[in-house]
Every structure is written in C-alpha cells, then in structure tokens.
Amino acid sequence: MNGWAHHLIIAPILVPLLAAAVLLFIDERQRVAKAMVSLTSVVILVCVSFVLFRIESGPSDFEGVYLLGNWAAPFGIVLVLDGLSAMMLLLTALVALASLVYSMARWHTVGAHFHTMFQLLLMGVDGAFLTGDLFNLFVFFEVMLAASYGLLLHGSGPLRVKAGLHYIAVNLAAALLFLIGVSLIYGTAGTLNMADLAARIPQIEPDRRMLMEAGAGVLGIAFLIKAGMWPLCFWLPTAYSAASAPVAGVFAILSKLGIYVILRLIMLLFETGPSAGFGSTFLLIGGIATVVFGTIGVLASQALGRLAGYSVLVSSGTLLMVLGINDGAVSSGALLYLVSSTLTISAFFMLIELVERGQDAGASVLTVTMEAYGDADDDEPQEGDGVTMPGTMAILGICFAACAILLSGLPPLSGFIAKFAMLSAMMGTGAIGVPPTAAVWTLIVLVILSGVAALIAMTRVGIRTFWSSIEGTVPRVLVIEIVPVMFLLSLTLVLTVQAGPAMQYMDTTIRTLASPENYINAVRNATVLKGVADSNGQGGD
Template identity: 40%
Template sequence: MNHWIIVPIILPAFAAAFLVTALSHDLARQRLVSTVSTLLLLATAVWLFILASDGTTRVYLLGNWPAPFGVVMVLDRLSALMLLVTAVLALAVVVYACGGWDAKGRHFHTLFQFQLMGIGGAFLTGDAFNLFVFFEVMLIASYGLMLHGGGAYRLRAGFQYVAVNLVGSTLFLFAVGLIYATTGTLNMADIAVKARAVAEGDVALLRTGVLLLLLVFALKSALVPLHWWLPTAYGAAPAPVAALFAIMTKVGAYCIIRMHGMVFGAEAGAVANAAQPWLLPAALLTLVVGALGVLATRRLLDLVAFSVVWSMGSLLIAISLFDAGGMAAALYYAVHSTVAAAGLFLVADMIVRHRRHWEDRLTTAPPVPHATLLSGLFFLAAIVMAGLPPFSGFIGKLLVLDAVREASSAVWAWGLILATSLAVIIGYSRAGSVLFWKAEVRAEEALTADGTGLPLTSILAAAGMIGAAGLLTVGAGPATDVFAATARQIMDIDGYVGAVLGPDARLALGR
C-alpha cells in the first residue's frame, strides 16, 4: 500500500490539533504552521496527481482489513484531480487570510485545517458511511469559519446555513441506512456489485435511498430548488471563507459523479441511472435562477454568490449526461468555476474594504483607493466567470455545449446556456460601471475615504486565482486530454470494482 494516499487527511488533522493545543494565542506562528502545512498539502496533491496519471486505481486499506469489511481510501484520477484543485485553492485562501483578516478571530487556521481534512477525506473515501463522516467534519469546520469575525448579519446567515446542513445530514443518514438495509454493505464498490442483484421486494427501498442521496448532494451543489441557502450564506461569509467554499459545491458535484455515475450508474440493475431524469431539468432551472439572481441583486457579494449558482447549472448539465464526453466537459468546467469564483470573492472583498459604509452595495459612491488595480482585477475575474473569450470560462462552455449537442435536450441546454451567459455579462457590466466608472467625487466624503493600503498577500492571492484560470486557458489542450482520460476511468465501473474488491469481483459481475 502507498501510505501517501492518506497524507491529505492526516496532515491537516495533525496541523489543526497542533494549532489549537500549542499555538492558540500566537497568531504569527499559527500563520507559519498553517501556511507550511498547506504548502506540504499542495506538494502531496501534486505527487498523488502524478501517481494517479498512469490510470491505476490505488486502494489504501486502513488497519489492513480487506474490502469490503474494512475502511478503504481510493486514489484514482478523479480523486487526485479534486485534491489538487483543493490544495491550490487552499494556498490562495491561507495567503489572503494572512494579510490580516485572520486576526478577527482566534481559531481561523485551526478550523481551516479541519476543513481541508474533511474535504480531502470526502474525495478519497471509498465507503458511503465514511463519506458521511467526512461530510460532517467538513461541515462542522465550515460552521465556525462561516461565523468567523462575528456580526449580526453573519450570525443570522450562519444559523440558516447550520440548519439547512443539519437537515441534509439527517437525510444523508436515512439514505445510508436504506442502502445498507437493502444491499448489506456500504463499500461503494461492493454496493455497485450488489445493487445489480438486489431482491425485487427491496428495489423500492433502494431507489428511495438513491434519490435521498441525490437530494443531499443536490443541496450541497446548490441545485434548484435547493439553492436558496447559498446566496445568503456565501454573501454573508468572510471573503476568504467564501473563496474556500467555492470547492464545497464541487464536493456535492463530485459525490453525484461518484455515487450516481459509478455506484448507481448505467449498470446498477433496477436502480440504474435513477438520478438522470431529475438532474437535467433541475440543472437547467439552476442556470435560469442563477442568472436572474445576478441581474436582480444589488450587492456585490450576492452577485458573486448567484454566479456560483449559475455556474453549477452548466456543470450539472454536463454531469447529467453520465457519459465520457459529458464528464470530461464537467471536469474542465468544475476546475474553471472553482478558481474563478474564488478569485472573484477575494477581489470583491478588497473592493468592499475600501468603500466605507457603502460596503458591497451596488450604488454610486466616491472612488475607491487603488481603483486602477482593483478595477483591473475585477474586470479580469468577471470575464473569466462570465465565460467571455479567451479565458477558461469560454472554453468550458464550448466543451459543455459540444458534449450536450447530441442529447435530446440539446435545444434547451444550448438556448439557456447562451441566454443566461448574456444575462451574467450584463450583470457584471452593470456592477463594474457602478463601482468604478460612475463613482462620484464629493469633497466631504473623499477626504474621509479609507486609504488603507492593500496587503501584498491579498493581491497575490486574488491574482493567483485569476492566473490559474489563465493557465487553464493556455494549457487547455493538455488539460482536456487529462480530463478525457479521467472521464474514461470514471466510466470504467468494473475497473474500479476490481481494484477495490480484487480480481475475483469480475466473477460477481458475471464477466
């Protein structure tokens, strides 16, 4: 077994424990330990990505108990890719937070590391119950991060965020219980085998469990009509936290790919593709609602939050095809939308910090200090998110449009993707003009404008996310090759089952 597979889980876990026990009152050393830990996580993620690039699915048996009896961690192209995206995002967030924002509370870095532990575990686990466990680790840490810095508005939004996720966790447990009751296992590979031969009398129960899982993952992915919590929560969250939360919706999308594309995919017998009839219509509605939110909102942070909802619509349209072409397009778009949303949240925070009592309201105000730099960063981040050429958003949308071209819903998908893209462009154009071009200079207000300098770390973090989108554009050819290979491995369900359960598993599959 390759012990590097569990490093993305144990490294942030040990870092978090050390931070809270030894350095809880020493912010400077917290920053050092958290940054070093995140850099080591990035180095590990790069190594695991290179390791997984040979197409081999690697299994780590905790306690050396064989699957399906023990807990397993599984490294394949998909999990390695998501770990790498998480690590890149985490580095940008911790660098931004070290610019002074983390001083607003005592335990930011501890919660941040626990959050990374939960996300890494969710991407690596090969067991449905442990997916629930890592979800809870991730969510509990996110509750604390959401409330970091305090404030009445943040507290109200945080209460709603906690309540919604508690409901989701309860449904997750119900779903896991139903799946275990009907298949007798919670190992993902073993479920994929046993779902094909489930007793006729248990089909309805298993289907209920499958659809409950879809409900949970749709909630985390902000899929309409379960999206309503996201604009409030992300709009109220501190900017570095909202930037980190950009990967949280992708955890939901990842789980849909893993559970509904692989475990309960085309070969799952009586429950095969149970999610497909529901996923595509909801994804199309998500596009519309997200774009309308971008047009209607009058707050900058809400604008970015609604654009996250909108981007999830395009991503889930591609996933709903449940074929190799759709998966490859979805993976490219997932990486693009993660770095684009994170960059926008960080840029928006720098703008808001210099607008005094106008904060993020899209209303005319005196010019902000450093307007040239901030407007340039906002312009670049906005065109990346909106999908204008030549950046990665444009390429991602082309890939999604091409993937859905032969589908029966192609007319709807093409029409709504193009129409909502225009609406998002209009929304960002209006926001940029109000923030920068229509600024009014009033002497009594300009004299008291906040001229505090922008920390270099904040600029570097935001520019780094925009630069990552640029790299994704320049390297679109090699990147799409990697995503296509990853999609083919996702669709090789028997290969995953054989790697986890052993070569004899093919006999159980009738092959």
C-alpha cells in the same frame, strides 16, 4: 502506484489532522506561530496533491487503493485515488493555499481557532474525495460541516450570525437525510463499501431495489443541498456573501463536493444494470431550474457578494444539467468548467472585499437610485478634465475584468474553452456526433444566456465601482491580499494555455468513470500485506 508513493494517499487526511491537533496546543496570542503551522500544512498538501495528480495523469494502471488497518475490502476502511479524486485534491489544496494566505492579512486574528477549523475543513473535504465507502463519507462530511459552521461565524456582525444560524440549520437537516439514506442503502444491500455496493446492486431483488433507490434518492438530496440545486439553494447566496472573504473563498470548493459525490455515485452505482440512469431526469430538470434561478439572481444583484453567491448557483446548475444528460463528451468539458469556475469564484469572493474598501457604505444603492430618477451627474466634460486611476485601482480593475471574462465565458480564458467544449459536444460537433434533442437545445440556450447575464451584471457593477461619479477612496490593499487573487486567476491562464492536455486528462477521467468495473476490481483485489495481516488475526501462510 507502489512504495512510498502509495502511502501518500492518506497524507491529504493526516497532514491537516495533525496540524489541527498541534494548533490546539499553541496559545491564541501566538498568531504568527499558528499561521506558520497552518501555512506549512497547506503547502505540504499542495505538494502531496500535485505528486498524486502527476501519478494519476501518467501512464500507470489503476492501483490507487489504500487499505487502512490492512483489512481487505469490504470489511475494512478503504481510500481510493483515481483521476477525479486526484484532480479535486489538487484543486482544494490550491484554493486553500490562496484563501489561507489572504486570511493572514487580518482575518485570522478576529476570532479564536481560525486555523484549527481551517485545517479540519480541509481534512473533511479531502477525506470525502478519497473515501471508498458511504459510512466514512458521512464521517468526513460531518467533520467538514462542523468546521464550516465555525468558519462561517468567524468574525462579528448580526448579518453573519443570522446567516450562520440558517446555514447550520439547513446543513443539520442535510446530515440527517444523509444518515437516513445510508441506513436504507445498508438495510437493502448489506454493505456500504462503494465497490462492493456497485457489484451487489444488479443482484438485488426488484422489490428491495425500490427501497435501495429510495435511500439513494434521500442521500442524493443531502448532497444536492450542499451543491445548491433549486429549490434547496435559498440559503447559499446569503451565507456565502455574509462569510469573511477568505472563508467564502475556500467555501467555493464545498458546493463542488456535492457535485463530486453525485457524479461518483451515478457513474459507479447507476451507470449500468437495472438501475441505470437513476435520477438523471431529476438532475436535468433541477439543473435547468437552478441555472434559471441563478441567472435571475445574478441580474437582480446590486451587491457584489450576492452576485458572487448567485454565480455559485449558476455554476452548480450547469454541472447538474450535464450530469442529467449523462454524455461523456459533454462531461469532459464540464470537468474543465468545474475547475475553472471554482478558481474564478474563489478569487472573486476575495477580490470583492478589496474592491468594496474604496466604496462608502450604501454607494451602490445610491448609484442605482440616482440612475433610476435621472439624478446622475450630466455635466459636460470640459477641456482638460480627466480621471487618473491609481495603481491599486488599476490592478483591482484588471482582476475584476478577468473575473468578468471568466464568469461570462468570453474568450480567450479557460471559462470560454470549457463552455465551448460543452456546447460543441451538445451540438453534435464533438464526440457524440448526433443531432441535439430538445432538452439539449434548452441546455445550450441556458448556458449562453447565463453567460450573457453574467457579462451584463459584471459590466454594470464594474462601471459603478470603477467609473462611478460618486466619490470614493482608493482602498488600502496589502500585497499579501492581492497576490492570492492574482495567483488563482493566473491558474486559469495556465489552464487556458494547457487546454489541450487538460481536456485530454478530463476525457481519460470520464472514460475511467464510465467503466466502473475498473474501480470495483481495484478495490476488491487490493493486496493485503502478509506479515501485518497475520498480526491482525487475518490469517496467512
């Protein structure tokens, strides 16, 4: 990656940062101007992320290292782009575009500085995906958290305020754990650059390695809180269901940020050497517990928002289980599942608000009560009776059915392909070619049961929503609101049609992650510009 394309690596951080700065100088009453600036920024992010993704998916060597300030690693700040980070950047940009367009119908006008916080959130998330050292990971993590606090509280209502305060308290504790973990790692290894850290860990003395692993464990807990692993996940369903629809839609990527950091650190720092496999058993057990908890929550949920919140936990738990078994063939399918589930859950959060507009308050509770006491409408249908479904309800129903198919993993959409890829690898018909162990059989059963539970819950809620005898009104849905939902669902269709190239990309990404020496050598051998180095006092010929 040379020339102008090399400088695109920093664009996903600079573009939202500059947009946020510009937005601060625009009066809040100029809603259209603020929306256009924000939309332009996100469209640029989509274009830049797509170009970076195409570069990484092409036949090129690993050269995606950007030295900020032209200082060589590990002394300077470094940004690193590889297949995994390029994929996450593009996924973030696409989800952000859909959520931002959806918010322009009405949500961006119900509070101050919505677009500024939205841009800062994107800056923090993209920076976390690109950074090559733990200190700047902490900086971008804090930027992302600060913006998410304001976005979650955006709007009004006591439930949102209560959930927002809980969210702030939990994530402040996670930030404190992050800082403690980073301090322990720096105190034992003497560096926070990820590539330099990966090279030094095998040489650390056994007594100091225990302290380093303790720091890594504390750091991991901070991101497991963000990922929503049980028992650190009780805040997530309430917070996500209380957020406004576009905010919940973009929050779908935040739990995957925790998964990304854990995957990155495990594959880079603990893939080989004396600490190989560190934390794998903990992730496996925690992932199993998370899937069980999330599945029970999905079956118990009567409100659509809670159902979506627990679906996030099922998705995170499934990915954590795969990280725990640490198998390349299964991990490739898990990356496809990560992309598919993120797109689906983001679309589902936005769809929920549109669907619930046609329901009276408490309609779901009343329906459950009538079913429990046998008071449902049992009148025999008469000749000529029928139900006409307006066009709006038909579109919402199709989108709801697509979400149900994707969440439950039924064919033919990408949710099925991703789960099939994982299950086939687990059962020995994929690349591993060995019989599954008892732990792997447990994972297989849980993945299948979680899909069945999602199908049952979505079918039950769908019947009550679209075919309930309780009368409701046809919701007023704007084109600008339904198009983002259809856009995200259409991306899952593209992922289904292009499943072959997608899985090939995932396989290549996992193989690259499994060879940390490529990452280490690329960062250590990154070229410093000669003339600029001289002006910075780094010396030269």
